[in-house]
Amino acid sequence: MPAIEFEGGQYESEPGESVLDCLTRHGVSVNYSCRAGVCQSCMMVAVEGKPTPVSQLGIRETLKAQDHFLICSCVPETDMTVAVPDRAGSLFETTVVSLDRLSADVIRLRLARPENYDYRPGQFLNLTNAAGISRSYSLASVPELDDFLELQIRIVPDGQVSSWVANGLQVGDSVTISQSAGECSYVPGREQQSLLLVGTGTGLAPLVGIARDALRQGHAGPIHLYHGSSAVEGLYLVDELSAMDRVHENFQYYPCVSRGAVPDGVRAGRAADLVLQDFAKLPGWRAFLCGREDMVKGLQKKIFLAGASMQDIFADPFIEAKD
Amino acid sequence: MSDSLFDRIGGEGAVDAAVDIFYRKVLADDRISEFFDGVDMDKQAAKQKAFLTMAFGGPNNYTGEDMRKGHAHLVARGLNDSHFDAVVEDLGSTLAELGVPNDVIGEVAAIAETTRNDVLGK
Ligand SMILES: Cc1cc2nc3c(=O)[nH]c(=O)nc-3n(C[C@H](O)[C@H](O)[C@H](O)COP(=O)(O)OP(=O)(O)OC[C@H]3O[C@@H](n4cnc5c(N)ncnc54)[C@H](O)[C@@H]3O)c2cc1C
Numbered sequence: 001m002p003a004i005e006f007e008g009g010q011y012e013s014e015p016g017e018s019v020l021d022c023l024t025r026h027g028v029s030v031n032y033s034c035r036a037g038v039c040q041s042c043m044m045v046a047v048e049g050k051p052t053p054v055s056q057l058g059i060r061e062t063l064k065a066q067d068h069f070l071i072c073s074c075v076p077e078t079d080m081t082v083a084v085p086d087r088a089g090s091l092f093e094t095t096v097v098s099l100d101r102l103s104a105d106v107i108r109l110r111l112a113r114p115e116n117y118d119y120r121p122g123q124f125l126n127l128t129n130a131a132g133i134s135r136s137y138s139l140a141s142v143p144e145l146d147d148f149l150e151l152q153i154r155i156v157p158d159g160q161v162s163s164w165v166a167n168g169l170q171v172g173d174s175v176t177i178s179q180s181a182g183e184c185s186y187v188p189g190r191e192q193q194s195l196l197l198v199g200t201g202t203g204l205a206p207l208v209g210i211a212r213d214a215l216r217q218g219h220a221g222p223i224h225l226y227h228g229s230s231a232v233e234g235l236y237l238v239d240e241l242s243a244m245d246r247v248h249e250n251f252q253y254y255p256c257v258s259r260g261a262v263p264d265g266v267r268a269g270r271a272a273d274l275v276l277q278d279f280a281k282l283p284g285w286r287a288f289l290c291g292r293e294d295m296v297k298g299l300q301k302k303i304f305l306a307g308a309s310m311q312d313i314f315a316d317p318f319i320e321a322k323d
Numbered sequence: 324m325s326d327s328l329f330d331r332i333g334g335e336g337a338v339d340a341a342v343d344i345f346y347r348k349v350l351a352d353d354r355i356s357e358f359f360d361g362v363d364m365d366k367q368a369a370k371q372k373a374f375l376t377m378a379f380g381g382p383n384n385y386t387g388e389d390m391r392k393g394h395a396h397l398v399a400r401g402l403n404d405s406h407f408d409a410v411v412e413d414l415g416s417t418l419a420e421l422g423v424p425n426d427v428i429g430e431v432a433a434i435a436e437t438t439r440n441d442v443l444g445k
């Protein structure tokens with residue numbers, strides 16, 4: 001079986017084992033969170049040996065060209081020597097500009113945008129807490145419109161990073177964030193295309209960024225935004241999104257609640273079901289799906305079967321950290 | 324070598340055009356769709372693309388050993404000749420939909436056929 005060399009140690013891998021599993025099994029401590037090739041916190045450089053194509057899905061072209069890859073998704077085919085990439089230029093120090101509640105369990109965290117910080121709305125960044133643990137959060141702000149970076153963070157009880165944001169952070173504090181990453185953003189062109197944006201919970205964050213960005217860039221086709229929550233209290237930014245719906249002829253906002261009675265203007269049912277009920281055929285559409293993993297993965301398949309092209313479906317599952 | 328199968332069929336562009344149609348057919352095909360339950364679509368689409376490139380006679384680095392390893396878990400779940408036939412049929416109808424002539428479809432099917440024993444772990 002291929003051997004992995006890391007910081008001077010040699011580690012024998014087992015059949016079917018990822019580089020990450022191999023290192024952690026040998027007691028080597030490395031960064032990771034989702035273990036699913038999504039959050040990019042496990043990124044390393046292959047100094048020797050070739051990363052598998054799957055382990056380079058979704059990472060920046062420039063980094064790919066420099067043999068960066070995701071160790072959680074790489075089952076090595078040859079011996080490899082791997083190293084932690086030079087973090088200079090990929091980590092940024094910034095400060096908290098504001099912190100407020102959008103609902104009982106969602107915090108809006110705004111950070112000063114560091115100089116030279118490039119991103120597209122809808123991408124995510126990794127935020128590191130005081131204990132050095134990082135989690136991914138999506139960008140709801142738009143660089144051309146906002147001078148801050150906006151994150152919308154759901155407070156997970158005892159969540160290492162989200163509870164730290166809720167209980168530990170204050171305006172003016174300094175925090176560390178990574179470069180932005182991910183493919184879930186609006187790319188101009190085909191401005192007549194119909195756009196479908198579906199999010200559950202804080203899956204709304206990237207969609208707000210994407211919708212504002214598409215409108216800013218003059219997207220002319222219809223933009224349908226579905227926000228799903230199990231209870232009415234879980235909806236947030238209702239007034240802002242309703243106002244956008246009134247101002248922009250081509251923007252439609254559908255708040256959806258799957259349980260209990262719903263007030264006027266809110267739809268009853270799961271967002272993913274209502275989408276397919278409203279639009280049975282989706283050839284030529286572009287879709288952005290964000291939030292709970294089961295919703296995102298399930299709807300991704302249904303939307304593809306309804307005719308949207310794979311390349312036009314941007315799925316952003318908020319995969320939880322795995323031990 | 325401008326008359327290789329891969330070039331005649333349209334190269335990389337043909338693969339891109341075919342991958343969506345082919346993958347949609349496979350996922351919607353009741354005979355085989357269960358094998359795709361719970362798989363990551365983005366990773367799967369990348370694999371479909373590699374498979375089509377290979378079947379179109381294009382540059383690839385598949386080995387018989389990769390094929391065996393990659394499908395062993397499916398063979399354990401009952402993957403057999405009838406499922407393999409269904410995939411080849413979906414591949415043929417994908418190409419027909421794209422206007423590829425019958426004799427060329429035959430050539431593609433013949434390449435796909437060479438992987439049968441490895442895929443089915445025989
Ligand atoms: C690409 C990407 C983008 C993301 N964007 C956002 C975003 O914009 N906003 C946002 O709020 N989150 C987002 N997430 C999720 C986020 O990264 C964290 O997973 C989440 O904040 C929990 O981290 P934590 O450190 O607070 O909790 P942890 O310490 O990781 O978890 C503590 C415990 O809570 C459980 N848990 C974790 N998450 C949940 C959950 N959602 N529901 C119930 N139990 C849970 C864990 O299994 C664990 O037992 C995103 C994730 C990814 C991969």
Ligand code: FES
Nearest residue numbers: 035038040042072
């Ligand atoms: S991408 Fe590897 S741990 Fe998340």
